[in-house]
Amino acid sequence: VGTGPTTGVVVSEDGYIISSAFNFASKPASILVELPGRKRLAAKLIATDRSKMLTLLKIDAKNLIPIKPASQKSFQVGQWTIAVGRTFEENVPSMSVGILSAVDRIWGKAIQTDCKVSPVNYGGPLLDINGNAMGILVPLSARKQGATAGVEWYDSGIGFAVPMEDIYASLKRLKTGKDLHRGLMGLVRFQSRDALGGKPVLGVIRVESPAEIAGFKKGDLILKLGGKKVFRQADVRHVLGRKYAGDEIEMTVSRKGKQITKKMVLVDVIRPFEAGFLGILPMREGNTNSTSVGVRFVYPNSPAEKAGLKVKDRITTFNGTKIVDTTQLSQMVNKLSPEQKVTLVYRRGKSEKTIELKLGHISNEIPVDLRPVILPLSEDEEKKDAKAPVTNTPKTGRFTAKLPNGEHSYWVFVPDFYNPNYKYTMMVWIHPTNDTMEAAMIKKWKTLCRKKGIIIIAPRATKLSRWPSTDAGFVKEAVEEMKEKYSIDSKRIFLHGYASGGAFAYHLAFKYRDLFRGVCVVDSPITERLLENDSDLPLQFYILTNGKLAQPNRNQIIRMLMGLKRMKYPVIDESFNDRETAYPSDDAVGRMAVWADSLDKI
Structure with missing residues (x-):
């Protein structure tokens, strides 16, 4: 951000001056303006156009000569342009001659020139050969916002100017003292x-x-x-x-x-989406013809608990709509925001009751007292008990599979007594570089998979030393293949990454938002741009950090957590103290399993 002298242009007889916002982003304690042939005058910052990155100043002066704007209708690509700045205390301003390279740039905000444009002339005019102002020179970017966005084009032959006619058109609004912001429709x-x-x-x-x-x-x-x-x-x-x-x-x-x-x-700020929270886990009832949603668990201090809902109650109507299944209720609640009032009807035994409540914020507590679902025996297991012949049994236990192209492989663990009438949780394990950790993961997770109905699928990176971005498609294909072969609850498919594998887990979660509903990562920050929370594609995060992790990595994770929470993602972050580079202890893994078992919370 600039802190030294800069250039400005007079835009009214009574002392208003327009300049680039670049040198005022640091909020200088005092601003002095020096007019040609006059002494320095104190200036007041009136307002900033934060869309086009211009700042309006005011000095106590009269009878000034405003700059004359060039008509945008006369602009022709290829015409001569002159970029002018008076940043340093010299009698002769800095000048650069070029042409008008393009119009309607930066989404209609600016014109483009190949003159040298830099902090030396930011805030100065881009003139035509008649001396009329075509625009004011500013750093701008098509992808970023802010006073320094576009500075990277410094003296590159790519410079931008906000058309002078557009500045005069918005001048009245700036004079009111209120900043202008880009208009958003949501x-x-x-x-x-x-x-x-x-x-x-x-x-x-x-x-x-x-x-x-x-x-x-x-x-x-x-x-x-x-x-x-x-x-x-x-x-x-x-x-x-x-x-x-x-x-x-x-x-x-x-x-x-x-x-x-x-x-x-249009508005200047769009509030990040945050889903409302009823405070229950639904019953998992398999392939039944139920026309209501049973309550499996009620979160402590949740709206549901405060309204009197209890385990085994059945929700039949929500906001006047008959409830058919868990997916419908989840989608309806997820479209609403915390603090919104809702009405629901539930049945307890033979009695029915209507209640009104305010939705809350999604719980960031793991329901450690949540009892696992009792998994029903499959028909094949019942046949075994009856000593009847068993046919077409899907593979269970640990086995290796390959995609049809034969180029990519993955290992799988399916709990014994697999029952296709029950919807299982799926964990997609993204191993760290140079180690698939297969034996260690099966040892850590095998018992939990059997108790909580979790199927593990573990793709192997094409190059064990790293996860190439091209492997993303293979992981997606492997997950979809498993979904076709096994009974999987789409609301409980989550990615689990450790150390260097965590970065690829985040990448997959944001790339395939329609496939994954949770991300559980140990000791790894996000290395790419965060995407906004989405009511149609909810995503939950469980972030674990080793207390002995190196400080730079911990700082990265802290910044990532702040970003996720600012975007209103449901985030649980916990730390554990173990020897350096160790995968979490059995207790921590047990909490991961409970978190995964509660991904379908409403």
Whole structure:
């Protein structure tokens, strides 16, 4: 962040000056402005445009000459441009001559020049050959926000300027003393991953955002935004790039062949999604025709406990909707936020009762007193007891499998007495580099797998020395193959990584959000960008850290935990003290198993 002299441009006769926000991000205690031929004057910072990274200053002066803007209609790619700055105390300003390389850059916020642009001339004007201001030079980035975003283009021949006409258009709002922020409508992502050419079909919409309040839904295809036709995702970003929080914008979408037009007011902050919490674990009832959800466990101090729900109660109606199964109830609760009031009907014995309660925050406690589900005997085991012939029994115990292409292998552990009528938890073990830890993992987990109904699948990295990113597809394929062969509860599939394997576990969790519901990692930070929490694809984290882990790694994990919690992910973080580089003790592994057994909490 700049701390020294910088350049500014007069934009009104009564002392308003516009400059780049780069040199004011550190909030200087005092600001002095030196006008040509005049003494220095104290300046006051009035407001900052945090979308286009401009700062408005005010000095006590009159009869100043505002800079004249060049008309954007006259801009032509290839025309001469002059980047000017007066950063140092010299009689002659610094200048760089170039051309206008492009218009409508940084999602419609800026024009581009190949002049040398750097802190030497940030805040100065980009002029045409007639001396009119085409724009104000600022560092900008298409991917990042902030005063220093785009500084990496320093003197590279890629420089940006915010059009002067746009600055004058927003000047009145800046003069009120309130910062301007980019306008957000609450769209987390589109359905297509092609950010530039993909169709603008709405994917995830943030709860209680302008888009949701206006009534837009997942699957809507945007046809018009702000009066302009849009065909690609990039078109949407270009329209929104020019908008500020507080602006009203109209959007037309196509939904099931019908066009729907709604208006919404953009906001500056979209609250991170946080799912509401009822406070129960549902019963696991296999392939039954039940039309309600039984209560297996009630979390202490949860909304459910405070409302009087007890084990074996059956929830029949939620917010006026008849409950068919656990998946339906879970999705309904997950769409709501903490503190929202809900009404549910439950049955206890032959009596039925209606209650109203406020949803809470997802518990960050492991229910250590949770009793394991009593796993029913399979038909094959019953036949064994009756000494009848057994046929088509899926493999159990420890065995090795390969994908159909024969190139990738993985080992599996399936508990004895496997019953296809029960939905099992699946743990996907991501081993550390240079050691699959197969024998140690089976020793640690075998008994817990039998007690709690956990199936382990352990892919082997193509290169044992590291997990190549290309192995992600193979892991996904192996998990899906196991889901086809065995009875797996999709709400209880989790990744478990240790040390260097943890980073790849995080990568898989964010890459295949529709496949995994939990991540349990020991002694490893996330090494890539965190994605936002998603109401449609909930993800829970259990992070364990060895108290003897080296300080730099511990600091990385602490920062990661802060990021996950800031994004409102359900996170349980615990530490254990063991010899350095050791996998956790049996007690800690037992807590992992209980956490995995409670991934389907509602």
